[in-house]
Amino acid sequence: MASPLPLAPDTPDPEFRDLLAQRPQLTAHAQDGLCLEDVPLARIAAEVGTPSWAYSANTLRRRYRALRDALGDAGLRATVHFAAKSNSNLAVLRVLAGEGAGADVVSGGELRLTVAGGIGADRTVFSGVGKTAAEVREALAANIFQINAESAEEVEMLSAVAAEMGLRAPVAIRVNPDVDARTHAKITTGKAENKFGVAIADAAALYARMASLPGIRPIGIAVHIGSQITEGVSAFRAAYARVAELVTALRGRGLPVERVDCGGGLGIPYRDEVAPKPEALAGAIAGALKHLDLPVMIEPGRWIAGPAGVLISRVVLVKHGATRRFVVLDAGMNDLLRPAMYDAWHGILPVGAELFHSARRPADVVGPVCETGDTFTRGRDLPELRPGDVVAMLDAGAYGAAMSSTYNARPLAAEVLVDGNRWAVVRERQPFEDLLARQSVPDWVAG
Ligand SMILES: Cc1ncc(COP(=O)(O)O)c(C=O)c1O
Ligand SMILES: N[C@@H](CCCC[NH3+])C(=O)O
Numbered sequence: 453m454a455s456p457l458p459l460a461p462d463t464p465d466p467e468f469r470d471l472l473a474q475r476p477q478l479t480a481h482a483q484d485g486l487c488l489e490d491v492p493l494a495r496i497a498a499e500v501g502t503p504s505w506a507y508s509a510n511t512l513r514r515r516y517r518a519l520r521d522a523l524g525d526a527g528l529r530a531t532v533h534f535a536a537k538s539n540s541n542l543a544v545l546r547v548l549a550g551e552g553a554g555a556d557v558v559s560g561g562e563l564r565l566t567v568a569g570g571i572g573a574d575r576t577v578f579s580g581v582g583k584t585a586a587e588v589r590e591a592l593a594a595n596i597f598q599i600n601a602e603s604a605e606e607v608e609m610l611s612a613v614a615a616e617m618g619l620r621a622p623v624a625i626r627v628n629p630d631v632d633a634r635t636h637a638k639i640t641t642g643k644a645e646n647k648f649g650v651a652i653a654d655a656a657a658l659y660a661r662m663a664s665l666p667g668i669r670p671i672g673i674a675v676h677i678g679s680q681i682t683e684g685v686s687a688f689r690a691a692y693a694r695v696a697e698l699v700t701a702l703r704g705r706g707l708p709v710e711r712v713d714c715g716g717g718l719g720i721p722y723r724d725e726v727a728p729k730p731e732a733l734a735g736a737i738a739g740a741l742k743h744l745d746l747p748v749m750i751e752p753g754r755w756i757a758g759p760a761g762v763l764i765s766r767v768v769l770v771k772h773g774a775t776r777r778f779v780v781l782d783a784g785m786n787d788l789l790r791p792a793m794y795d796a797w798h799g800i801l802p803v804g805a806e807l808f809h810s811a812r813r814p815a816d817v818v819g820p821v822c823e824t825g826d827t828f829t830r831g832r833d834l835p836e837l838r839p840g841d842v843v844a845m846l847d848a849g850a851y852g853a854a855m856s857s858t859y860n861a862r863p864l865a866a867e868v869l870v871d872g873n874r875w876a877v878v879r880e881r882q883p884f885e886d887l888l889a890r891q892s893v894p895d896w897v898a899g
Contacts, residue, residue, distance in 0.1 A: 467833070468808060471799045471846065474721065475759060477508040478801070478846070485805040486844055490873035493764050493803045497842045500866050500877055502766040503783035505853050507539075507878075509547045509871035511760035516551045519718075519752060522730035526738040529747040533577050535716050536562045538753025538850035539761070543869040543878035545569025548756070554597065556716070556751035560587035567594065577713060577751065579626065579674070581606075581647055588613045592621055598749075600626040600674040600713065602649055604658050607668065614667030624672040624713055625659055627652045627698065629691040633678030633717065636794050642677025642691060649675070652694055659702055670707065672746075673698055676715025679754060682725040685736040688717070692740035699744055712741055716751040720758045722847050723797045730755075754850040761849020763788050763865075764803070767841045768820065776830075777815045779837050784819025785826040786859040788845060788852050792825040799846035800828065802835050810835040817843075821860045853879075861887055 472478055477489055484492035488506050496506055516532060523530035533554035536545065540562055545555070549570035557563045558580040566576055573594035578587075581602045591599065592614055601607045601623050614621035628649030631642045641648040650658055655673070662670040677691045692714060699709045714737050719727040737748055765783035772778075790796035800817060802808060812833040819826040828845065837843065856864055863882035868875055 468801060471801060475846065477511040477760065478762075478844075480801075480805065480808055482805055486801055486803045488762060489870045491870045491875045493762065493844055494842055496868050496875065497764050497766060497803065500868055501881065502764055502842065502865075503781070503787050504764050504866040504868060504881070505761055505848065506764060506868040506870055506875075507541070507544055507757075507761045507849050509760075509869055511849075512544060512547050512756060513551055515756045515759065516548055516553055519730045519750065519755065520551075522734040523737070523748070523750070525731070526734035527742060528734065528738055530737075531575075531747065531749050533575070533713075533749055533751045534571070534756055535751050535753030536566050537854060539757040539852070539854050540565045540569075541853065541867050541869075541878060542569045543867075543876075544757065544760075544849075545571055547869070554749070556753075560584075560590050563587075563591055563594065563596070573597065577674075577749065579676070579751075585609060585613050588621070589617065592617055592619055596622070598622050598624055598671060598713070600624050601662075602626050604650065604654070604661070607658060607662055607665070611662075611665035611667035615665075616667075619667065620669040621667055622671045623662060623668050624674045624711070625650055625655050625662070625670075626674040626676065626713075627655045627695065629675055629677065629694040631677050631687050631691045631694070633681050633687045634683045635678045635680050635717075635719070638794060639679040640677070641679075642675065642687075652698060655698055656701055656705070659707055660705065663707055670709075672709055672711040672713060673702075674713035674715065676751065677717060679717050680719040681717045682719035682721070682727045685728045685732045688714075688733060689736040689740060692737060696740045696744060699741075699746075709744075709746065711747045711749060712744070713749040713751065714741075716753050716755075718752055718755040720755055720847060722799070756850075758847045758850035761847070761852055763845040763848040763852060765843055765845065767837050767839050767843065769839050770815075770837060777813065779815045779817045779834065781817060781819055781828070781843065783845070783865070784821035784860065784862060785823065786821055786857045786862050787819070787865055788828070788848055789855045789857075790851060791828045792823070793855075798828065798848060800832065800834065801844050801846065802837065803842035803844055807835040807837070807841065821862070858882070858887055863887065
């Protein structure tokens with residue numbers, strides 16, 4: 453491997469250097485250009501094609517361990533349940549299974565994927581506001597570790613399904629603590645007006661009701677207040693304090709509480725956000741809950757998988773509009789939806805070494821999809837990108853491929869796992885034929 457590229461001190465803007473400095477999985481090399489671990493992204497682009505996703509196995513491992521260790525160091529008995537909705541690629545799940553991770557799933561489909569990825573149902577939590585009876589039956593048959601109930605209505609259904617199977621479902625109540633996580637409105641989940649969880653004031657009565665139902669074994673309390681939480685841990689602390697009060701009240705009524713599920717939500721710095729460290733989250737959990745002397749769980753998705761992944765894309769053309777320079781990529785909002793959906797900012801780095809030194813000019817980076825919202829960034833200072841150049845969109849390992857679609861009849865991009873100097877395609881680019889498959893035109897339309 454060539455030596456790291458010495459970035460020129462007169463680089464017009466220190467942004468590239470900062471982006472790299474904060475992401476040890478990415479390095480810029482004089483000959484090979486931008487590398488994920490030891491693998492040049494240019495090689496993946498050339499051999500797999502673009503757009504494609506690449507995930508760093510060692511980043512997944514490192515970040516999983518950082519969370520687990522922070523919780524342990526805070527004196528907590530804790531388990532980490534990876535939120536599979538953030539990335540349900542089988543190889544990613546398998547890497548985390550190898551670390552001993554559990555999972556958090558929100559559908560029967562995700563449960564099947566995590567089981568296929570080697571994370572047993574007996575280490576998996578099933579959350580979500582709209583579980584169907586069929587999904588619950590499947591989860592119980594698979595010996596699910598915990599079901600987080602989100603409403604009184606759901607509790608009745610859970611009991612009926614489990615009783616019919618001759619089982620008692622291990623159920624925690626997900627409470628809505630009415631805490632503002634101060635994140636994007638579309639991913640805030642812990643305010644009273646959000647659809648999630650049971651109002652904390654109603655939780656004790658529901659817990660008592662659960663204890664009286666034939667198909668339910670009440671096991672604990674869960675809370676999840678939102679995602680991409682970066683403004684300190686005070687919202688976590690407030691939510692956990694309310695949960696602790698509830699647990700104490702339940703125990704006071706003689707109702708057993710075995711564990712508390714503290715949810716996910718720890719944010720990452722996509723740009724210059726100062727995100728709390730795992731130690732701060734662990735401190736918030738320990739501060740509020742340690743005196744209860746019970747095992748705790750967390751359900752992180754983004755914090756583990758986000759920084760592990762990049763979206764590799766090629767410049768199709770550079771268009772000089774009336775007022776702006778548009779760099780048109782072969783990746784679109786159907787691949788990475790976050791900028792269109794949440795106005796999210798993702799770092800964009802050139803993959804070719806020479807581009808790290810070229811002068812930068814503002815550009816709008818857009819995709820080929822027929823929506824103005826198919827814009828990754830506006831007015832970003834970027835090098836003189838030319839058709840054929842490859843770029844990497846950073847921190848795309850969570851809610852990237854997982855949220856992609858075939859909008860505009862664009863097949864799903866390939867996914868690649870990198871582990872040191874080894875790499876492999878772990879999901880092939882979807883063949884176009886898939887988009888035609890299972891469609892049919894009735895005779896009376898075809899004429
Ligand atoms: C119940 C639940 N747990 C865990 C997560 C994972 O969140 P994050 O990726 O922000 O850690 C989510 C998503 O916000 C969720 O809804
Ligand atoms: N999809 C969102 C996060 C939602 C979390 C789901 N509970 C994002 O990309 O930021």
